[in-house]
Amino acid sequence: MVLAFVLAGASPLEAYLKLGFAQDPDQVLRWGGGPIRYFVGDRDLPGVSGEAFRQAVGRAFASWEAVPTATATFTEVGFTGLSPLSEDGVTTVGFEDVFDFDDRVLAVTSLLTRTGSGEIIEADIAFNAAVAWSTDGQSGFDVEAIALHEIGHLLGLGHSAIGETELRPTGGRRVIASGTAMFPIAFSSGSIEGRRLHADDRAGVSDLYPTPEFQQATGSISGRVQKGGASVVGAHVVAFNMQTETLVGNFSIGSEGRFVVAGLPPGPYLLRVEPLDDADPDSFFQDSDTVDVDFRVGFASQIVTVRAGADAVADLEVVSK
Numbered sequence: 001m002v003l004a005f006v007l008a009g010a011s012p013l014e015a016y017l018k019l020g021f022a023q024d025p026d027q028v029l030r031w032g033g034g035p036i037r038y039f040v041g042d043r044d045l046p047g048v049s050g051e052a053f054r055q056a057v058g059r060a061f062a063s064w065e066a067v068p069t070a071t072a073t074f075t076e077v078g079f080t081g082l083s084p085l086s087e088d089g090v091t092t093v094g095f096e097d098v099f100d101f102d103d104r105v106l107a108v109t110s111l112l113t114r115t116g117s118g119e120i121i122e123a124d125i126a127f128n129a130a131v132a133w134s135t136d137g138q139s140g141f142d143v144e145a146i147a148l149h150e151i152g153h154l155l156g157l158g159h160s161a162i163g164e165t166e167l168r169p170t171g172g173r174r175v176i177a178s179g180t181a182m183f184p185i186a187f188s189s190g191s192i193e194g195r196r197l198h199a200d201d202r203a204g205v206s207d208l209y210p211t212p213e214f215q216q217a218t219g220s221i222s223g224r225v226q227k228g229g230a231s232v233v234g235a236h237v238v239a240f241n242m243q244t245e246t247l248v249g250n251f252s253i254g255s256e257g258r259f260v261v262a263g264l265p266p267g268p269y270l271l272r273v274e275p276l277d278d279a280d281p282d283s284f285f286q287d288s289d290t291v292d293v294d295f296r297v298g299f300a301s302q303i304v305t306v307r308a309g310a311d312a313v314a315d316l317e318v319v320s321k
């Protein structure tokens with residue numbers, strides 16, 4: 001099952017990479033100040049009442065709001081009969097019958113942004129009403145887990161590649177492990193594994209909506225990914241904190257193959273670079289044909305020490321498969 005998102009407006013969300021970096025640096029998608037007000041669709045589906053849906057969605061919003069180093073807050077206004085996918089200036093989370101997408105899509109998030117600034121002014125999350133849902137961890141896709149992922153998009157986050165899949169004999173991929181809520185493929189029906197945020201998600205939302213403490217308390221690792229002297233675009237760079245055993249990642253972008261992994265608590269990091277081959281590159285990049293997946297997994301030649309408020313430089317050299 002594939003999760004997708006769409007963006008109403010000129011700038012494709014796929015072009016946006018989390019942690020505040022965009023292919024167009026003027027198009028960082030972000031809400032202005034103050035709580036984000038949202039309505040909840042009032043429909044009852046088999047197995048999921050409107051009230052159970054409201055509560056599950058509320059728990060997902062609360063998980064993002066509970067990140068101590070981020071300032072994003074939410075206010076539920078109440079139920080609405082409005083369609084989640086109408087451009088009406090009202091942020092709505094609800095079920096939708098008409099899906100113009102692949103029928104494997106579980107939910108989509110659309111963002112309306114102010115032209116030029118990238119400020120988000122409306123976001124809607126539509127759950128595919130044709131899919132079997134549940135809110136209690138029984139059979140059916142878990143509303144809370146999928147809401148958690150989609151709310152990440154609502155906040156302006158793109159997909160993260162920290163996860164592991166295997167090919168199904170019948171086609172498609174099955175998630176074996178995910179180290180981030182923003183991995184683009186959902187856990188199987190009946191799983192509630194996707195209900196929690198991970199270090200990568202917390203780093204992403206904190207980089208977009210930082211508290212002053214976050215900026216003072218964390219650092220970053222940046223550099224270039226190269227192969228035989230040429231820049232590598234779309235390499236997935238993951239920083240593994242050897243003390244907390246958490247993962248935070250990002251991609252190399254631009255003609256120089258530059259990457260920045262931000263929001264890292266001080267400490268020693270193992271830096272791994274891998275090709276984006278565990279999901280479709282076009283789940284991450286609008287312009288996915290520029291993504292280079294022809295290289296072997298590699299590591300920085302030494303442990304990278306991150307200090308608070310500072311950037312540590314680590315260039316990475318990879319070799320062809």
Ligand SMILES: [Zn+2]
Pocket residue numbers: 003004005149153159183184
């Ligand atoms: Zn998604």
